Amino acid sequence: MSIPPNSYRSGPDARGHFGGYGGRFVAETLMPLVLDLERAYGEAKDDPAFRAELGAMLKDYVGRESPLYFAERLTERLGGAKIYLKREDLNHTGAHKINNCLGQILLARRMGKTRIIAETGAGQHGVATATVAARFGLPCIVYMGEVDIERQKPNVFRMKLLGAEVRPVKSGSRTLKDAMNEALRDWVANVHDTFYIIGSAAGPHPYPEMVRDFQTVIGSETRAQMMVKEKRLPDLVIACVGGGSNAIGMFHPFLDDAEVAIHGVEASGDGLDTERHAATLSKGSPGVLHGARSYLLQDRDGQIREAHSISAGLDYPGVGPEHAWLKDQGRVQYFSASDKDALEAFMLLSKLEGIIPALESAHAIAHVMRTAPQMAKDKLIAVCLSGRGDKDVFSVAHALGERI
Amino acid sequence: MSRISSRFAELKKANRSAFVPFITAGDPDFDTALALLKALPKAGADLIELGIPFSDPMADGPVNQASYLRALASGMTLPKVLDMVRKFRKEDKATPLVLMGSYNPIHAYGTARFVRDAAEAGIDGFLIVDLPPEEDEVLRAPASVHGLDVVRFVTPTSDAKRLDTILAGASGYLYYVSMAGITGTKPIEAEDVEASIDALRARTRLPVTVGFGIRTPEQAGRVARFADGVVVGTAIVERVFRNVNDPRLAANVTEFCAELANSVHAARDKDV
Numbered sequence: 240m241s242i243p244p245n246s247y248r249s250g251p252d253a254r255g256h257f258g259g260y261g262g263r264f265v266a267e268t269l270m271p272l273v274l275d276l277e278r279a280y281g282e283a284k285d286d287p288a289f290r291a292e293l294g295a296m297l298k299d300y301v302g303r304e305s306p307l308y309f310a311e312r313l314t315e316r317l318g319g320a321k322i323y324l325k326r327e328d329l330n331h332t333g334a335h336k337i338n339n340c341l342g343q344i345l346l347a348r349r350m351g352k353t354r355i356i357a358e359t360g361a362g363q364h365g366v367a368t369a370t371v372a373a374r375f376g377l378p379c380i381v382y383m384g385e386v387d388i389e390r391q392k393p394n395v396f397r398m399k400l401l402g403a404e405v406r407p408v409k410s411g412s413r414t415l416k417d418a419m420n421e422a423l424r425d426w427v428a429n430v431h432d433t434f435y436i437i438g439s440a441a442g443p444h445p446y447p448e449m450v451r452d453f454q455t456v457i458g459s460e461t462r463a464q465m466m467v468k469e470k471r472l473p474d475l476v477i478a479c480v481g482g483g484s485n486a487i488g489m490f491h492p493f494l495d496d497a498e499v500a501i502h503g504v505e506a507s508g509d510g511l512d513t514e515r516h517a518a519t520l521s522k523g524s525p526g527v528l529h530g531a532r533s534y535l536l537q538d539r540d541g542q543i544r545e546a547h548s549i550s551a552g553l554d555y556p557g558v559g560p561e562h563a564w565l566k567d568q569g570r571v572q573y574f575s576a577s578d579k580d581a582l583e584a585f586m587l588l589s590k591l592e593g594i595i596p597a598l599e600s601a602h603a604i605a606h607v608m609r610t611a612p613q614m615a616k617d618k619l620i621a622v623c624l625s626g627r628g629d630k631d632v633f634s635v636a637h638a639l640g641e642r643i
Numbered sequence: 644m645s646r647i648s649s650r651f652a653e654l655k656k657a658n659r660s661a662f663v664p665f666i667t668a669g670d671p672d673f674d675t676a677l678a679l680l681k682a683l684p685k686a687g688a689d690l691i692e693l694g695i696p697f698s699d700p701m702a703d704g705p706v707n708q709a710s711y712l713r714a715l716a717s718g719m720t721l722p723k724v725l726d727m728v729r730k731f732r733k734e735d736k737a738t739p740l741v742l743m744g745s746y747n748p749i750h751a752y753g754t755a756r757f758v759r760d761a762a763e764a765g766i767d768g769f770l771i772v773d774l775p776p777e778e779d780e781v782l783r784a785p786a787s788v789h790g791l792d793v794v795r796f797v798t799p800t801s802d803a804k805r806l807d808t809i810l811a812g813a814s815g816y817l818y819y820v821s822m823a824g825i826t827g828t829k830p831i832e833a834e835d836v837e838a839s840i841d842a843l844r845a846r847t848r849l850p851v852t853v854g855f856g857i858r859t860p861e862q863a864g865r866v867a868r869f870a871d872g873v874v875v876g877t878a879i880v881e882r883v884f885r886n887v888n889d890p891r892l893a894a895n896v897t898e899f900c901a902e903l904a905n906s907v908h909a910a911r912d913k914d915v
Binding site (some may be wrong): 410423431526535540 | 698699704715747750751772773774776795797799800809820836
């Protein structure tokens, strides 16, 4: 049994490792850029002017802080713990992704980069990137798998309206993982002027750290808001995990609060016992993909398996390295919710609270539906509602067999 | 002396550049790829890079991606790559063989165990595209035990400071990536590369091979005048693809390799 660390919040180390995870597994061509980015981010992070500019944009452009909303009817229906929703769905562009995109584009500008690229699954990160690129007048190319383009049409059109070029990715499973491959290939070929805005808390160091830092605003606000509303910390914090950016942002400020239980919820698609799921931490094993060592869905020969989830944003066979470490440390427990569970949660939240959640966030709500009834009425749950579900209405209608 | 060092020493004596073809192990299937592999030395290959198929290669263009997928579809695995090497080594004890690819299949096999098995099979070195110096200790430590080389990449983005990191601990030879990009997408700019290689020579005595973007015998000959080795990958893999349904695949691809080899080997004749 290893001794727990003094703090769960001190990683990564100087080489970008969270225990045995993370690192910089990239082509040599990218190494000078990755090192440059690390240096630039380190300087920016400590620069009051950078922090002030980011803070002002988060307030006036994104609309932060986002509310911590007491979901009274959901709480009543489930009959257990009090449920609070962290309303990242109310951010400009409709999800938590913009928090990170703003941070990264300010850094890109600081570094003198003139071209922005990104990968996207559900399209939320693509839309957020296209948005900040429009706001700062930089050309933007978004790589998106053909399968995802089909199931997230509204977001594809939004990106086009925002002036971004959406490049369909035809390789592999034509989803998020392939979009990330293609974005990395673009970056290798355009090293001199291009900034790659990664949306997940994944990729080579310093991305997992940087994305986490920019998303930590979610958990920090939640913590402070809960102290105001309930005069104490929540008993349980919940977020959905694909690559894991909203989750790490929500979890990080609570990691050293031993009294707070933390649950991540992966997508189990058709079910954990089937071949069609995206539950990387529950069913995967450690490996190296997209610049970092972390858990992966892979076969015995180390070939990457295709993930499946009804939610494009969770449909990824990897996960951010800090989650892999937190799982091994036992600090965060990872569960899963199926397509069916997520759809049920999607409908329930819509009808009870008048809030249509993103299918990604619906996985977190599905876990709330299982856990809240098991908890006493004086217990508190804070769940990250990472995005809104407008983009998903076509997918949901299709899944329900309805035509719209 | 390792097979790699002695091969470069022989070539240096003869004032010749090495012709280094790249093929994917198992493309389009095990038997055809083995036949091609066996034919390469006779076609003039001085060193061979054997690609490990991977589902998600980060540094490869569409041609090599498709090649890995053909190999995987035919049932290729990392243990089978080593089988292929063993079969090759039964007939050829002299031609250095370097495994090239992504790290994850090796990680899944178990890195230390893989290096041991690869050494026994007759591999001479590794070129792992996503293991930069910051991460390659995990491979270099077992490789040095078995006397195998972990070849490092130098790229147009490697400045003087970066070169310090790359050269500290480099062994076998250096692979100069002739352009910032993925395999097989842009043609080489030989003049720019020559200047970079000259600068590199001032820093190291290791042989320097050049790859990425060399597609024709003419380009290969041009690079062979100044580089210690000329790597051709995508252009060869493309011919494998074009001959996929031809029973003469190995012969047809070998013929192209022979043209490349002749051009590489004759490149410096006019200089003397």
